[in-house]
Amino acid sequence: MYVRSKIVVANWKMHKDLGEGLRLATEVIQMLHNQVKDKVQVILLPPFIHLEAISKLLPTAGPIHLGAQNCHEHAFGAFTGEIAAPMLRSVGASFVLIGHSERRHYFGEGSALLAQKVSIALIYGLRPIFCCGEVEQTCTVAWQENFVEEQLATSLFHLSAEQIAQVIVAYEPVWAIGTGRTPTPTQAQAMHQFIRYIIASKYGEEVASSIPILYGGSCDTENARLFFTRPDVDGGLIGKASLIANSFVTIVKSLE
Numbered sequence: 001m002y003v004r005s006k007i008v009v010a011n012w013k014m015h016k017d018l019g020e021g022l023r024l025a026t027e028v029i030q031m032l033h034n035q036v037k038d039k040v041q042v043i044l045l046p047p048f049i050h051l052e053a054i055s056k057l058l059p060t061a062g063p064i065h066l067g068a069q070n071c072h073e074h075a076f077g078a079f080t081g082e083i084a085a086p087m088l089r090s091v092g093a094s095f096v097l098i099g100h101s102e103r104r105h106y107f108g109e110g111s112a113l114l115a116q117k118v119s120i121a122l123i124y125g126l127r128p129i130f131c132c133g134e135v136e137q138t139c140t141v142a143w144q145e146n147f148v149e150e151q152l153a154t155s156l157f158h159l160s161a162e163q164i165a166q167v168i169v170a171y172e173p174v175w176a177i178g179t180g181r182t183p184t185p186t187q188a189q190a191m192h193q194f195i196r197y198i199i200a201s202k203y204g205e206e207v208a209s210s211i212p213i214l215y216g217g218s219c220d221t222e223n224a225r226l227f228f229t230r231p232d233v234d235g236g237l238i239g240k241a242s243l244i245a246n247s248f249v250t251i252v253k254s255l256e
């Protein structure tokens with residue numbers, strides 16, 4: 001059986017000024033450095049203005065990495081207020097979050113645009129963390145699966161097998177984000193297994209088995225271990241709980 005990396009991602013969203021962000025990053029680094037197993041990767045996604053300063057705090061080797069919460073679909077140009085993938089690489093980012101439900105909902109980002117963002121990220125050496133997930137708790141399982149399959153197919157399936165092997169998938173049931181409501185671990189496992197099945201149907205079992213699939217959606221210190229013990233759940237995309245060092249570190253250590 002292919003052994004996938006275990007990954008926990010901290011999505012700070014639009015929180016923390018520079019001083020607060022540096023303090024939080026320093027606490028997490030100090031608490032986790034040399035304390036997590038080699039197979040566990042930690043990825044910090046602070047606001048753009050923090051990236052260069054936090055990159056200087058990170059050990060040159062170790063389990064903690066840096067990423068961005070978004071990037072533009074073009075490498076450069078007259079796009080006032082936007083951030084390009086090569087800019088992110090130049091300040092130490094190695095990962096980028098693409099397709100988060102808040103970007104889809106508040107900024108109208110659709111599948112074609114997200115496909116462009118995934119492509120430009122890969123061209124410039126950023127590993128995409130691609131988000132997918134259904135919007136309603138009350139929908140049937142078949143509807144949920146069709147919804148997620150469409151998101152994957154329209155934004156990822158233009159990639160080659162070599163390219164998609166660089167992608168990390170994050171499943172986030174939108175109705176659970178920040179609400180305190182969550183699917184059961186069994187329900188989450190079923191969707192993760194389905195996502196892997198859909199990828200395998202396009203790229204084969206070997207590629208699908210290599211891709212980490214993370215759970216996101218009100219994942220916290222109380223329930224993280226329940227999700228992380230499921231065979232197709234390879235870690236978590238953590239929002240609110242990542243803003244407190246102790247809480248985030250507890251979640252990371254529950255993956256070991």
